[in-house]
Amino acid sequence: MxxxxxxxxxxxxxxxxxxxxxxxxxxxxxxxxxxxxxxxxxxxxxxxxxxxxxxxxxxxxxxxxxxxxxxxxxxxxxxxxxxxxxxxxxxxxxxxxxxxxxxxxxxxxxxxxxxxxxxxxxxxxxxxxxxxxxxxxxxxxxxxxxxxxxxxxxxxxxxxxxxxxxxxxxxxxxxxxxxxxxxxxxxxxxxxxxxxxxxxxxxxxxxxxxxxxxxxxxxxxxxxxxxxxxxxxxxxxxxxxxxxxxxxxxxSTLDLRLARQAANAAAVADLLASAPGVAGVRWPWRPEDPSFALAARQMLRPNGVVSAELADEDAVARLLAGSRLWTAATSFGGVHSTIDRRAQWGADDVAPGFVRLSCGIEDTADLVADLSAALRALA
CATH class of the missing domain: 3.40.640.10 (Type I PLP-dependent aspartate aminotransferase-like (Major domain))
Structure with a gap:
């Protein structure tokens, strides 16, 4: 070994x-x-x-x-x-x-x-x-x-x-x-x-x-x-x-995938944090996140999972309808970027508009541009 x-x-x-x-x-x-x-x-x-x-x-x-x-x-x-x-x-x-x-x-x-x-x-x-x-x-x-x-x-x-x-x-x-x-x-x-x-x-x-x-x-x-x-x-x-x-x-590709997913998550978290109609953005490696200090001390590197809250279930549906690169799916950590409205599963204590975003390995600029367009459609 x-x-x-x-x-x-x-x-x-x-x-x-x-x-x-x-x-x-x-x-x-x-x-x-x-x-x-x-x-x-x-x-x-x-x-x-x-x-x-x-x-x-x-x-x-x-x-x-x-x-x-x-x-x-x-x-x-x-x-x-x-x-x-x-x-x-x-x-x-x-x-x-x-x-x-x-x-x-x-x-x-x-x-x-x-x-x-x-x-x-x-x-x-x-x-x-x-x-x-x-x-x-x-x-x-x-x-x-x-x-x-x-x-x-x-x-x-x-x-x-x-x-x-x-x-x-x-x-x-x-x-x-x-x-x-x-x-x-x-x-x-x-x-x-x-x-x-x-x-x-x-x-x-x-x-x-x-x-x-x-x-x-x-x-x-x-x-x-x-x-x-x-x-x-x-x-x-x-x-x-x-x-x-x-x-x-x-x-074998874990390191490469995590690096791209983390880069995408950093950009997506910043975009969501600046978007009207989006609240409660969480990614533990953002300095503004309440878990940042502990994550920075305890963890070795970031990953690609972000969470946020939209206004309601309809806002999530409209966001997904306006996107080409973000897929409605559960689970996380895959090469495709996905959005999961967690309240639909009936077991998490979250608001109807709460979403978990799993950032995939697509090009960062493409993901950000696509999500930006979908967010503008919510305004």
Whole structure:
């Protein structure tokens, strides 16, 4: 495996997880399509040989080696981001345990808590992203089994202090998991800040082409790794080899994609902030943003997600109708620029005109010109 810890983001995106070169082998390992593997005359898994794809698979290990190197831990891949997050919670918490979740985080995480975790006898407490550091410092994590952070939060892009919460969690005996989907492993390294696990929906920016479902959990704790692995093996939430291979291939351009998306986001945030009829523009790397100081200290680089509020649902519809380059779609982090009116999903506590903009990799001047024309049509 590579160990270029001093390499830049672009080099690590391409080379992370690579083994020694082998003459005649492809530069990127090809996907292996197999469910069972030959046992021959040996016991299952003798000498580390693969036996069955639900529990071990070479293409998954290639992807996991690359992501784990970027995260700074050992990685396990999952079929979706929610499968990964579910594993992080249920591999660690059970009946009678208390977990703390963000009240303003990804809405499906809250649905998981409301409809599934409580059914399993897990007590759930919700704390907003901006309030979790104070809550933790005041002893709020005493008796908690697991606390989950999502920073920057989705969709409102608030940032919380991972290191401060990690210190409080350790003092209280709680485990800390961080949903790092919005930041990606290049933008933030929760394990280095004291988290026990970092979780990602790799459907989004890590793979970045809006064409697969994938997730992962990384940890530097061997015991946690074994528990997560056991959960995945028993629950069957393993991804397919093609998805893992496609995700691994897509990671090579992560640095390039994030750079263009961030440049586009900076220009789009400035445009929105100056536009009549637009309020509450959020991008944590704007000096005017309330999370700017913490984001600048904690995060390694910006990304392409911006949020803002238009007058109402009709204003969002007219904005989209006046645009050629901004597509109405959910999710984020892809190469296409999209706008998602979050209130239509019925789970986020946002106004009807609140939108999350995911800036793609189109030319900045084209995106700004197109959005400017659409904004003028609102006047």
């Amino acid at each position: 590579t160990s270029g810890t001093s390499w830049g983001d672009g080099t690590r995106s391409v080379r992370a997880g690579e083994g020694a070169p082998v003459a005649g082998a492809p530069l990127r390992p090809s996907p292996v399509f197999a469910a069972p593997f030959h046992l021959a005359d040996l016991p299952p898994r003798a000498g580390g040989a693969d036996a069955y794809a639900r529990t071990e698979h070479p293409t998954l290990r290639d992807f996991e080696g690359a992501v784990g190197e970027l995260d700074g831990g050992r990685c396990l891949s999952f079929a979706t981001g929610m499968a990964a997050l579910t594993a992080a919670v249920l591999a660690c918490a059970g009946s009678g345990d208390r977990v703390v979740l963000p009240s303003d985080g990804y809405y499906t995480t809250r649905l998981l808590a409301a409809q599934e975790l409580r059914r399993f006898g897990i007590e759930v407490q919700y704390v907003p992203t901006l309030g979790i550091a104070e809550f933790a410092a005041g002893g709020g994590l005493d008796g908690v089994r697991l606390v989950l952070l999502e920073t920057p939060s989705n969709p409102q892009l608030d940032v919380c202090d991972i290191a401060a919460v990690a210190r409080a969690a350790k003092a209280s005996g709680a485990l800390l998991a961080v949903d790092n989907t919005t930041a990606t492993p290049l933008g933030q390294r929760p394990l280095e800040l004291g988290a026990d696990m970092t979780v990602g929906s790799d459907t989004k920016a890590l793979t970045g082409h809006s064409d697969l479902l994938l997730g992962h959990v990384s940890t530097a704790d061997d015991e946690l790794y074994r528990r997560l692995q056991g959960w995945r093996n028993h629950s069957g939430s393993t991804p397919g080899p093609f998805e893992a291979w496609l995700g691994h291939r897509s990671m």
